[in-house]
Amino acid sequence: MDRRMYCWQLVTLFLVEHNDLDIHFVSFEKLKRDIETISRFAAQNSKSQQGITFHQLKGPSLAKALNDEGFDVDAAINAPGIRGFGILCRNMELWLMPWTGPEYIDIYREISEILEEVDPVMVAVDPLFGPGLDAVRAQGRNHAVLSPNSLKENFVQLQPRGAALWKYPA
Numbered sequence: 001m002d003r004r005m006y007c008w009q010l011v012t013l014f015l016v017e018h019n020d021l022d023i024h025f026v027s028f029e030k031l032k033r034d035i036e037t038i039s040r041f042a043a044q045n046s047k048s049q050q051g052i053t054f055h056q057l058k059g060p061s062l063a064k065a066l067n068d069e070g071f072d073v074d075a076a077i078n079a080p081g082i083r084g085f086g087i088l089c090r091n092m093e094l095w096l097m098p099w100t101g102p103e104y105i106d107i108y109r110e111i112s113e114i115l116e117e118v119d120p121v122m123v124a125v126d127p128l129f130g131p132g133l134d135a136v137r138a139q140g141r142n143h144a145v146l147s148p149n150s151l152k153e154n155f156v157q158l159q160p161r162g163a164a165l166w167k168y169p170a
């Protein structure tokens with residue numbers, strides 16, 4: 001399942017089951033139509049009087065920033081072993097933070113302004129969206145990091161005596 005689907009399902013659930021919530025969604029243009037569709041669905045299937053307020057970010061999305069850097073999906077496929085691990089490590093920085101410094105700061109500032117304007121009680125944020133995480137944390141906002149992973153994937157490094165490397169999680 002697409003990672004974004006978890007977020008969409010959560011938003012739809014809240015709109016249908018908790019129709020008194022004022023939900024704001026901050027993202028890039030590509031998701032606008034999907035969010036409008038979810039908003040219409042919720043209005044048709046609940047007592048919700050208001051839909052989702054979409055705030056469109058102006059900067060490049062993660063996918064566009066990767067494309068601008070010349071990312072090729074074939075670069076993500078590496079040989080096994082140490083040789084492949086070295087390539088993975090070199091690519092990891094780009095995959096996690098593809099924006100230039102000025103692009104990152106612009107997106108961060110834009111999100112910060114939206115947070116100040118909306119003043120949300122709770123913020124749900126994608127773990128791979130660095131500008132969003134940084135803006136939420138810098139303002140000390142209550143937030144939840146959305147992840148389709150289980151606790152096993154998130155806390156594998158906490159296994160005692162390196163057990164994650166040689167046996168099933170303890």
